[in-house]
Amino acid sequence: MADFAKSHTPRFTVEVHQNPYLPRGARETHAVVTVTATGSGGRPLPADGPRAAVVLMVDCSGSMNRPPDKLRHARLATEAAIGALPDGVAFAVVAGNHRAAEVFPGGGRLAVADPATRAAARTAVRGLTASGGTAIGTWLRLAARLFATTPAGVRHGVLLTDGRDEHETPARLREALDACAGRFTCDARGVGTDWRVAEVTSIASALLGTADIVAEPEGLTADFTAMMTAATGKEIGDVGLRLWTPHGASVRFVRQVAPSVEDLTGRRTASPPRSGDYPTGSWGDESRDYHVCVRVPDAGVGRELLAARVAFVVRDPADPAGPPAASLGHGLIRVVWTDDLAAAAAVNPQVAHYAGQAELARAIREGLELRRRGDAAGAGARLGRAVRLAHLSGHEATAKLLAKVVDVEDAATGTVRLKTTVAEVDEMTLETRSTKTVGVKKKPSEDE
Known part of the structure; x- marks a missing residue:
């Protein structure tokens, strides 16, 4: 496990920003944890399979014909995204309406990017037509089945829709998101103005990706290419933020606060003893900030307490049920009770x-x-x-x-x-x- 962590991950550094001083009787402390991953570029592809896998999900419902050039731009954007795939990345293309269909390569599998497969995929995409309704949950479930066929540690979906998810109930979409959470991350894009913001943002939120609007179809190509570059630049997937708290302490909330706000509190999974893991998705060379609030027992003026230990951990994707997760970096949140009101009142x-x-x-x-x-x-x-x-x-x-x-x-x-x-x-x-x-x-x- 140590060899996996050393050879397949960027280097993580963890900084804790807080005012550790609490006034007499206070029981709540706040900290911002800044995590920076570096050194992921230029790594060779693993010999035992692709490092990353990508599934492109393209809306092909009837509304993509209104106006007619919307689907044309979606095809061009998908072709550009395929062209941006580095050699060795596993990929597939899914067409979605009220059903989900494998456009390329077919057969319930993923292709491995090289000049020949990229050319074949672009040819397949040029044949996309628009008809039918919209049931996004079926697209996501097909993507999950495709991702299940690859050992790639980084699994990333890109989803484009122009309409509302009207051919399945909100409960069915939520079931699909729950089934896919933790199996892959997904960026979601709405093109035009006929889609629901809450639907698109809920997909990105549940699957730890980004959401955005592409107001004009002409902007799809640049956006798809940028998403593909970012997705294939990830080096490690399924990183968890692990919080250990001492006896009598509890976590009030954990929120990602940069580069976007995302509440992770309800996504905790127990990691005994006295620890819980919060999913953070895939990482490349990047920095993120997390706001952590911990409720602590009052130890009395002059006493110091370790309120929480923060660690970023990863399991070997080839053996997720195997040895304990490896730590990529850690930091400490501490508190000191004081009667110095000026020190206690200072806000980090x-x-x-x-x-x-x-x-x-x-x-x-x-x-x-x-x-x-x-x-x-x-x-x-x-x-x-x-x-x-x-x-x-x-x-x-x-x-x-x-x-x-x-x-x-x-x-x-x-x-x-x-x-x-x-x-x-x-x-x-x-x-x-x-x-x-x-x-x-x-x-x-x-x-x-």
């Missing part, structure tokens, strides 16, 4: 920043929902709060999106007026991207 900058980012995402989501319900006053208050939080955190991209939904009179105070008319694409873009975050701004040094 990273913790404050990401608490604000999570509130920003909530304010946008709640504000848009109130707007849809016709509650102008409530919507204005929540979206005004979002404008202020975006201003304070320097989240310029979100500020620009908010300005398409409200007229900003004073960003610093969050004073806004709802726009009378808002383009549907602008509202959907704001909602879809509301969970994207920005990092903490570093203070310039004295020499700058």
